[in-house]
Amino acid sequence: MTPEHRTPTHRNRLTELFGIEVPVVLGPFGGVSSVELTAAVSDGGGLGSYGLYGFTADAIRPTAARLRETTAKPFALNIWIPTGDEAASLPPQDFSNYVEALRPYFEEVGLPLPDMPDRYMPDYDEQVAATLEAAPAVVSFVFGVPAPDLVEEAHRRGILLVGTATTVAEAVALEAGGVDAVVASGMESGGHRVSFLKPAEESLIGTFALVPQVADAIKIPVIAAGGIVDRRGYSAARALGAEGVQVGSAFLATRESAAVPAYREILHSPAAGETVLTRVLSGRLARGIPNRIIRELSEATETAPFPVQNWLTGRFRPQAAAQGNTELMSLWAGQGAPLIRHDSAADVLAELLAGSPVL
Template identity: 60%
Template sequence: MSSEELTAAVSEAGGLGSYGLYGLSAERIRAVGDDVRRRTARPFALNLWLPFRGPGEPEPGGGFPRDDVDRALAALRPLFEEAGAPVPEGPVAPLPDFDDQLAAAFDAQPAALSFVFGVPPADVVEAAHARGIRVIGTATTVPEAQALEAGGVDAVVASGSEAAGHRPSFLSDPADSLVGGLALIPQVVDAVSVPVIAAGGIADRRGVAAAFALGASGAQVGSAFLATRQSAAPALHRDRIRTALAHETVLTRAMSGRAARGLPNRAVRTIEQGGAIAPFPLQNILTGIFRRRAAEIGDADLLSLWMGQSAGLSRHDDAREVFAELAAGVPDGHA
């Protein structure tokens, strides 16, 4: 749900705009980098998913046996029909090759590369540093933060369980790594010597002030920017973000095969009740087909409504206004 417009707008406002590259081809990544650079001369970041293999998941980059595809489609067929989306009959293409994505990301020359689902290999960190690119890792527990620091990253994002979207846990199951930001951030700050960026549950100046009070050196914000008109989220998704209450969001594997936080809808309930959820990335690829169609026809009940527990604090439609609100929470001397 990243957009070049939103990434550039955040950077132009004085932040570090970031673009998520999940699922993008090398060609598309290079186009993203070019587009962001046309929009801003200020620093920006790119984010990559490491080729992490969770329990029951196939080898990264591999294909999918047709029997697995057919079983997954049998459970999802009612949702395809509801959306009026074509059911794939041929082979399902795997995700783009990580090494190709990485090479394209390096070519884009961002100020920073952030990674989720693991510790970037030493040669990746070295190659980034050789190009003047800072490396940021993402942790959901103290041991993950320590592993990232040992791996040579320049900063660690401490992602509290309130955060929107996928839980990027990599040392333990996400269900065993659900630490709220109030507890996680200061413990990560105490455990590592690199700067810590607070994430999860931050949507206004109060959240930013709290993050700095807990010892963080910066704040990462998702849902509040996702709700702006500059984001690539469908209008129905943006509207739901502004009205959601913290207790309404859930962690679910329904839409992607990996645990992610969002607002449950008919698609999530249908898949969970069916009990047949394919492993990542097959589930994500297949649901993506009807989700794209749902965005076209304006059916929020068939979308992935990713949002964090503070989503309902989102008040602004413009990314610059969101940034100004957040910046108001930065203590003197930290700007």
């Protein structure tokens, strides 16, 4: 059959690999993932994803069980790999100083100052064990290459692995490490920049430049991420060599997400047209909509390192969200957010898939 007589299809190596109908992956959200949204994307034919940042093993198991009860389709669980630069502990006086600097925000939402915890993040090995035990169709990783024994055990269990790259070198390292597909995350992406070979500030490559280079450099499927919101972004990503797209902000703005109404309203507003890269909320570089806390902390002489800063601001940010106080929240969003038009996962999927697949 000649090319002009072939029927366009969204099916390709990626859909075959994951056992899904369309090559659309939900971006995993740390803190605002929801079972409802993950299931909605999976039931719509894509790959729903759920972010496990901060989850203990005891929290991972019931979450995976709820996902399996809600959808019979494949879904992914996402884990952050330790990079080795995390601050495992602090002298008590340093912790007290960092807490004191944030006192006004705790007082504003009506919370007492927190005591120093035994640890700031769950044990990574325990997270991995619980995730493999849950046996999702896919486990995706950010901030590194999963260890060889993890790759071997996941594949033994029939679990596919996806890594995330912000540079060509990272994509090559991930392929060499045995993952089954790579997300090429352009600097337009919302949330944390997940670079791991060089500092994030030295790895700010746009989606349009990154995706074709990664597609040329590796043989496994490439999933484009960053600034993809509508049919135009989907078509462009496919034309650049991606076999799928990962979409975050557009799905985050839907009613199925765990983002509070005030957050979703901002994503649908002109304010979404301005995003900044900042370390002040978590200690790691992330893209979000600027608000009062970002402006004020950016003027501070010093903020705590990751994950201490993320833990500290994470004590009051959920309370601020519950109060609808968007000035004290993390409003992660990508540069494509001004293109958001839909408020349901089904409509976002339909819009993306109205784009032209590569024949």
